[in-house]
Amino acid sequence: MNVTTPILRVGLAGLGTVGASVWQRLASQKDLLRQRTGTEIRVDQVAERRAEHARKCGVPEKLLVPDWRGLTDNPELDVIVELIGGTTVAFELISTALQKGKHVITANKALLAERGAELFQLATKHQRHLLFEASVGGGIPIIRALREGLVANRIVSIHGIINGTCNYILTRMNEAGLEFGDALAEAKREGYAEADDRLDVDGHDTAHKAAVLAALAYGFWVPPDKLYTEGLRGLEKQDICYARKLGYGLKLLAIIKADPDGAAEVRVHPTLIPQSHVLASVSGVFNAVLVRGDVVGDTLYYGRGAGGDPTASAVLSDLAQIASHFPQEQKARNVGHEALHSRLKTMDEIVSRYYLRLMVEDKPGVLADVARVLASRQIGISSVIQPEAHAGETTPLVLMLHDAPESQFQAAVQEIAKIGAVKAPPVGLRVEDFN
Amino acid sequence: MNVTTPILRVGLAGLGTVGASVWQRLASQKDLLRQRTGTEIRVDQVAERRAEHARKCGVPEKLLVPDWRGLTDNPELDVIVELIGGTTVAFELISTALQKGKHVITANKALLAERGAELFQLATKHQRHLLFEASVGGGIPIIRALREGLVANRIVSIHGIINGTCNYILTRMNEAGLEFGDALAEAKREGYAEADDRLDVDGHDTAHKAAVLAALAYGFWVPPDKLYTEGLRGLEKQDICYARKLGYGLKLLAIIKADPDGAAEVRVHPTLIPQSHVLASVSGVFNAVLVRGDVVGDTLYYGRGAGGDPTASAVLSDLAQIASHFPQEQKARNVGHEALHSRLKTMDEIVSRYYLRLMVEDKPGVLADVARVLASRQIGISSVIQPEAHAGETTPLVLMLHDAPESQFQAAVQEIAKIGAVKAPPVGLRVEDFN
Numbered sequence: 001m002n003v004t005t006p007i008l009r010v011g012l013a014g015l016g017t018v019g020a021s022v023w024q025r026l027a028s029q030k031d032l033l034r035q036r037t038g039t040e041i042r043v044d045q046v047a048e049r050r051a052e053h054a055r056k057c058g059v060p061e062k063l064l065v066p067d068w069r070g071l072t073d074n075p076e077l078d079v080i081v082e083l084i085g086g087t088t089v090a091f092e093l094i095s096t097a098l099q100k101g102k103h104v105i106t107a108n109k110a111l112l113a114e115r116g117a118e119l120f121q122l123a124t125k126h127q128r129h130l131l132f133e134a135s136v137g138g139g140i141p142i143i144r145a146l147r148e149g150l151v152a153n154r155i156v157s158i159h160g161i162i163n164g165t166c167n168y169i170l171t172r173m174n175e176a177g178l179e180f181g182d183a184l185a186e187a188k189r190e191g192y193a194e195a196d197d198r199l200d201v202d203g204h205d206t207a208h209k210a211a212v213l214a215a216l217a218y219g220f221w222v223p224p225d226k227l228y229t230e231g232l233r234g235l236e237k238q239d240i241c242y243a244r245k246l247g248y249g250l251k252l253l254a255i256i257k258a259d260p261d262g263a264a265e266v267r268v269h270p271t272l273i274p275q276s277h278v279l280a281s282v283s284g285v286f287n288a289v290l291v292r293g294d295v296v297g298d299t300l301y302y303g304r305g306a307g308g309d310p311t312a313s314a315v316l317s318d319l320a321q322i323a324s325h326f327p328q329e330q331k332a333r334n335v336g337h338e339a340l341h342s343r344l345k346t347m348d349e350i351v352s353r354y355y356l357r358l359m360v361e362d363k364p365g366v367l368a369d370v371a372r373v374l375a376s377r378q379i380g381i382s383s384v385i386q387p388e389a390h391a392g393e394t395t396p397l398v399l400m401l402h403d404a405p406e407s408q409f410q411a412a413v414q415e416i417a418k419i420g421a422v423k424a425p426p427v428g429l430r431v432e433d434f435n
Numbered sequence: 436m437n438v439t440t441p442i443l444r445v446g447l448a449g450l451g452t453v454g455a456s457v458w459q460r461l462a463s464q465k466d467l468l469r470q471r472t473g474t475e476i477r478v479d480q481v482a483e484r485r486a487e488h489a490r491k492c493g494v495p496e497k498l499l500v501p502d503w504r505g506l507t508d509n510p511e512l513d514v515i516v517e518l519i520g521g522t523t524v525a526f527e528l529i530s531t532a533l534q535k536g537k538h539v540i541t542a543n544k545a546l547l548a549e550r551g552a553e554l555f556q557l558a559t560k561h562q563r564h565l566l567f568e569a570s571v572g573g574g575i576p577i578i579r580a581l582r583e584g585l586v587a588n589r590i591v592s593i594h595g596i597i598n599g600t601c602n603y604i605l606t607r608m609n610e611a612g613l614e615f616g617d618a619l620a621e622a623k624r625e626g627y628a629e630a631d632d633r634l635d636v637d638g639h640d641t642a643h644k645a646a647v648l649a650a651l652a653y654g655f656w657v658p659p660d661k662l663y664t665e666g667l668r669g670l671e672k673q674d675i676c677y678a679r680k681l682g683y684g685l686k687l688l689a690i691i692k693a694d695p696d697g698a699a700e701v702r703v704h705p706t707l708i709p710q711s712h713v714l715a716s717v718s719g720v721f722n723a724v725l726v727r728g729d730v731v732g733d734t735l736y737y738g739r740g741a742g743g744d745p746t747a748s749a750v751l752s753d754l755a756q757i758a759s760h761f762p763q764e765q766k767a768r769n770v771g772h773e774a775l776h777s778r779l780k781t782m783d784e785i786v787s788r789y790y791l792r793l794m795v796e797d798k799p800g801v802l803a804d805v806a807r808v809l810a811s812r813q814i815g816i817s818s819v820i821q822p823e824a825h826a827g828e829t830t831p832l833v834l835m836l837h838d839a840p841e842s843q844f845q846a847a848v849q850e851i852a853k854i855g856a857v858k859a860p861p862v863g864l865r866v867e868d869f870n
Contacts, residue, residue, distance in 0.1 A: 025730055029587050036586050133584070139731035141584020148583070149568070149576020151471055152464050152751030159867065220779075228782040239792055239862055242820060242833045248790070253867065265780040272790050272866040278737060279869075281716040288735075290869070295460055296574035296738060296748035298869075300723075302713060303734035313731035316587030344655075345700040347663040355683070355707050357674055385677060398677045427674055431707040432594065432688065434714075434725070434733075 007040045008323045011071035011102075013093060014084035015048040018107055018134070020057045021308030022081060022315050029316065039323035041316075047071050047084075072096040079322055081315060082106040087114050098122045098130065105318045107134035107311055113211035117221045131318035136209040137162055139310030140303040141317065142289050146216045153293025155217035158256040162209045164285035164305045165193045165200040166232055166252040170270075171283040173237050174249065180235050192285055203231035203252065206268045210254035213289070214266045217256055222266045230269035248272040249280035348407035353382075353431035356401060358416065359394040359424040366421045367397065373419075377412045379404040394423045400431070442475045443758045446506035446537075448528060449519035450483040453542055453569070455492045456743030457516060457750050464751065474758035476751075482506050482519075507531045514757055516750060517541040522549050533557045533565065540753045542569035542746055548646035552656045566753035571644040572597055572722045574745030575738040576752065581651045581726065588728025590652035593691040597644045599720035599740045600628045600635035601667055601687040605705075606718040608672050609684065615670050627720055638666035638687065638703045645689035648724070649701045652691055657701045665704035683707040684715035783842035788817075788866035791836060793851065794829040794859040801856040802832065808854075812847045814839040829858045835866070 010026075012019060026033075026043055034040050047068045048054045054064050065071065071080050072093065080097040082104060084090055090111050097104050099122070106112070112119070112135055123130035133143045137160075146155070161167050165187055172183040184201065187193035199205045207229040211222050232252060240250050253271040258264040273280050278300060282288040287305025292298050304310040360366045367384065374381060380402035387396055401409070413426050445461075447454060461468075461478055469475050482503045483489045489499050500506065506515050507528065515532040517539060519525055525546050532539050534557070541547070547554070547570055558565035568578045572595075581590070596602050600622055607618040619636065622628035634640045642664040646657050667687060675685050688706040693699040708715050713735060717723040722740025727733050739745040795801045802819065809816060815837035822831055836844070848861050 025587065029589075029730065032589060033587060139728075140734055141580050144579065144584045145576050148756065149579050149752055150748065151755040152460065152468060152748050154464075154467060159869070222779055226779060236862070238831065239790070239864065242792060242822075242831070243790060243864070245820060246790070246818065246833070246835055248866065250864070255867065263778045263780050263784070265785050267782065267785065270864055272864055274868060277869055278713070278716050281711075281713050293574075293748060295464065295751070296745050299575055299736070299738035301734070301736060304732050310731050313585065313587050313728060316730070317584055320586040321583065343698045344657055344661060345698050347702065349698075350700050350702065355674070355678060355681070357677060383681065385680060387677075396673065396677070398681070400681055427671070429674065429678070429685070429705055429707055431683065432690065433709060434594070434712055 005034065005038070005040050006327055007042050008319070008326050009042060009044045009076050009078045010319065011045045011047065011074060011077040011080045012043050013047045013068045013071055013080060013082050015046065015050070015054055015057050015059070016083060016085070017308040018311045018315070019048075019083040021312035022083065023057055023059060025309065025312045025316060033316065033320055033323070037320050037323040039326045041319050041323050044077060045071055045074055068093045069096075072100055072102070077102055078326070079103040079105060079319065081319070082108060083315075085110070087111045091115055091119070094119055094130070095122055098126050098128050101126060101128065103129040103131070103322050105131045105134075105315055107132070107315060109135040109205070109208040109212055113208035113221075113224050116212070116215060129322055131321065132212065133318050134311045134314035136212050137287050137289055137301065138303065138305040138307060139313040140287060140289065140301045140305065141314070142213075142301045143216065144317070145299070145301055146213070146291065150291060150293045150296060150299070153295045156257070156292040156294055158213050158217060158254070158289060158291050159279060160210065160213065160254040160287070160289040161251050161279060161282050162254055162287050162289065162305060163200055163206045163252060164287060165197070166203075166206065167282065167287070168192045168285045169201070169232055170240075170250055170252065173235070174240050174244070175283075177237060179237050180232060201231050201233055203229040203268045206252060206254050210256060210266055210268055213254065214256045214264065218258055218264050228267040228269065232270060235270060243272050244275070247275050249275050251279065251282075348405070350406045351403050352406065352409075353403055353433065354401040354409050355429040355431055356399045356413070357427040358397045358399075358422050360397045361421040361423060362395045363421060366419070369419050369421070370397070370399070370416055373412050373415045374401065377404070377408045379408060379412055440469065440473070440475050441762055442477050443754070443761050444477060444479045444511050444513045445754065446480045446482065446509060446512040446515045447478050448482045448503045448506055448515060448517050450481065450485070450489055450492050450494070451518060451520070452743040453746045453750070454483075454518040456747035457518065458492055458494060460744065460747045460751060468751065468755055468758070472755050472758040474761045476754050476758050479512060480506055480509055503528045504531075507535055507537070512537055513761070514538040514540060514754065516754070517543060518750075520545070522546045526550055526554075529554055529565070530557055533561050533563050536561060536563065538564040538566070538757050540566045540569075540750055542567070542750060544570040544640070544643040544647055548643035548656075548659050551647070551650060564757055566756065567647065568753050569746045569749035571647050572724055572736065573738065573740040573742060574748040575722060575724065575736045575740065576749070577724050577736045578651065579752070580734070580736055581648070585726060585728045585731060585734070588730045591692070591727040591729055593648050593652060593689070593724060593726050594714060595641075595645070595648065595689040595722070595724040596686050596714060596717050597689055597722050597724065597740060598635055598641045598687060599722060600632070601638075601641065602717065602722070603627045603720045604636070604667060605675075605685055605687065608670070609675050609679070610718075612672060614672050615667060636666050636668055638664040641687060641689050641703045645691060645701055645703055648689065649691045649699065653693055653699050663702040663704065667705060670705060678707050679710070682710050684710050686714065686717070783840070785841045786838050787841065787844075788838055788868065789836040789844050790864040790866055791834045791848070792862040793832045793834075793857050795832045796856040796858060797830045798856060801854070804854050804856070805832070805834070805851055808847050808850045809836065812839070812843040814843060814847055
């Protein structure tokens with residue numbers, strides 16, 4: 001390592017699911033982050049009461065302090081990452097850290113919704129960053145999109161599916177025809193819902209996130225008790241069925257809008273949306289946020305809204321933002337100096353599934369001939385469609401093939417084209433399954 | 436205005452569709468951008484050969500120069516925005532600007548794909564920004580997402596629908612059953628395809644953008660002639676039909692992947708994707724980019740990929756990025772100081788469409804009674820479903836209602852609940868149509 005690489009010293013508070021992922025990912029992505037930010041991001045201290053758990057996470061004993069005050073009292077630390085949750089101790093921790101001149105990163109939407117106004121005032125007063133990419137939408141960079149990508153836009157509206165538990169429940173009610181209680185029980189079995197389900201299912205978590213998005217969009221904090229919040233409890237599957245018949249899907253949405261005259265609305269409730277709308281296709285635990293800007297029009301951001309690693313990705317992006325400008329100077333980060341991968345595959349090397357359409361004479365043995373060519377090149381067939389033949393005409397024979405190298409597929413196609421019963425050049429298309 | 440507000444001086448090269456939008460939007464969003472960046476972004480000079488056209492765009496004569504050298508020769512300018520397109524003059528303009536110590540913003544993917552390596556080297560040498568958010572995906576902040584939001588991720592793969600013309604053609608072939616030629620002709624009539632359709636339809640524009648995304652993901656520039664590129668020409672609608680029967684949709688994809696061993700693939704071709712995948716629901720001129728990171732998993736970015744205003748939104752975000760750090764110092768921009776909107780509507784004030792399910796006795800006159808209550812509150816009915824009655828039981832009556840104020844809807848529901856034939860508490864759900 002270059003001895004002149006500056007070091008950003010981090011104090012990590014809390015080793016829950018997200019905290020443990022942040023710890024692990026700062027190790028696994030260390031070189032990448034140094035390369036991309038020009039700074040080494042190093043955890044110098046970890047506050048966690050459960051010493052045994054910290055050991056299991058691989059935190060060396062010498063980094064461990066039992067109390068968060070160990071972090072704020074440490075004059076060496078540049079940034080505190082608050083991942084303890086709750087709104088009392090976390091408030092004390094963050095406000096103390098800012099007062100002591102440390103930058104703060106948090107994923108705590110409940111705290112921001114409740115006391116964000118105070119905390120950001122404090123951050124401004126002490127000229128410190130208070131970053132919160134992980135507070136909404138897990139790994140989806142929605143905060144950055146609103147603050148930077150869409151900085152030139154007045155926000156016309158935001159529609160968010162921002163609670164994975166609720167979206168999982170609604171997806172299962174819709175797809176498997178479950179009633180609410182059964183879908184909730186399944187979500188708990190699958191680990192997508194907490195034992196205490198109230199924060200998620202009754203819409204409060206969505207409301208906290210809505211308050212954060214509204215503050216970004218319109219610059220003021222909506223008190224959580226003034227934010228209309230309706231959750232899923234009491235929903236019946238029959239309403240999902242009728243909605244579907246009418247062309248609608250049902251989602252728990254956070255809705256944030258403003259009139260041109262300046263009046264804003266922020267609300268959370270189950271909402272019917274057209275089945276053809278892209279938000280309707282967001283299923284399972286995925287989150288999505290649709291943002292309409294006055295210049296850009298509609299944009300949408302989609303990804304996993306919870307879980308250790310996705311949330312850690314967001315926390316690390318905040319750390320990287322501070323690291324990029326650390327200690328002071330702005331570093332130009334241009335493209336083409338990373339060369340993480342330096343060899344481009346030729347087309348022959350790629351592996352894909354394929355769709356193959358042949359126009360064939362309708363006579364026995366054609367499929368056998370084609371299958372023989374494919375088999376000779378180790379290309380498996382996953383399905384065949386042969387639409388009804390028209391007498392005296394050629395008929396399409398459509399095959400879906402298993403994974404094969406492009407070179408083998410192309411060679412097979414050339415051979416197949418020579419079969420007497422194949423009457424037109426074969427049509428091949430590649431298939432992506434996103435596995 | 437605060438007299439100490441710093442001014443970022445911009446030279447704008449080219450007043451085509453995007454250039455004209457940038458000019459207009461810098462005026463309409465001026466106060467917003469000053470508030471958000473702490474800097475005034477001011478166009479001091481515009482290079483455009485067509486003086487009459489510039490006048491029509493509202494550019495004052497004193498700002499106009501006929502030749503781009505007027506911009507690079509002007510020592511006062513801090514940033515040049517290159518929107519002239521092409522790969523010869525634009526290269527000269529950008530390299531001259533960087534050499535003269537100016538930051539550069541461009542939307543020119545063809546130039547980046549062809550000579551990006553040289554240009555970024557030059558930018559690094561002169562320690563200047565070369566920003567290009569507008570080069571891929573129009574107003575979608577995909578460049579920022581890759582560079583900042585996902586900075587902690589190794590990029591496993593990128594799948595992009597990044598040419599609106601092609602996606603429009605494929606959507607029409609699929610939805611309206613058009614053959615390729617007819618869909619292309621329609622796209623031209625609707626203004627979604629250029630008279631010279633080769634750049635879009637043959638996949639070259641997608642390939643240029645794929646090269647930019649690949650450079651961000653893997654740090655090296657793929658020479659455009661080594662990038663496998665297959666466009667839409669020759670596609671037949673029957674293959675779209677068969678693909679649909681097999682559960683697939685057809686999209687022109689840019690595919691960028693890397694093996695753990697460092698070998699990368701970058702290719703552009705029509706591709707079958709599962710109909711249930713969120714990318715399959717991206718229709719018409721919209722763009723979407725799916726990025727899989729090793730920490731965050733799958734994330735997706737969606738929006739309008741072309742057009743003056745969406746592209747201007749991206750150009751302005753690059754200007755704002757430079758302005759935020761201009762002249763030198765990093766300004767903390769915290770939340771809650773904008774107060775663009777300061778009044779929160781009560782729930783009674785919001786206006787929505789509604790779904791209403793009643794459990795009613797199956798006897799004549801019930802619908803009339805319900806309709807009378809709704810009409811008395813000026814709430815229109817857009818459709819009614821009454822599933823078959825079961826003798827002796829209550830039967831559901833489902834209504835979709837037109838826009839109404841929440842207060843009126845709630846009052847109507849209370850009144851309806853009192854109708855004798857309504858046997859259970861009414862179920863109301865709000866509807867969003869994203870209009």
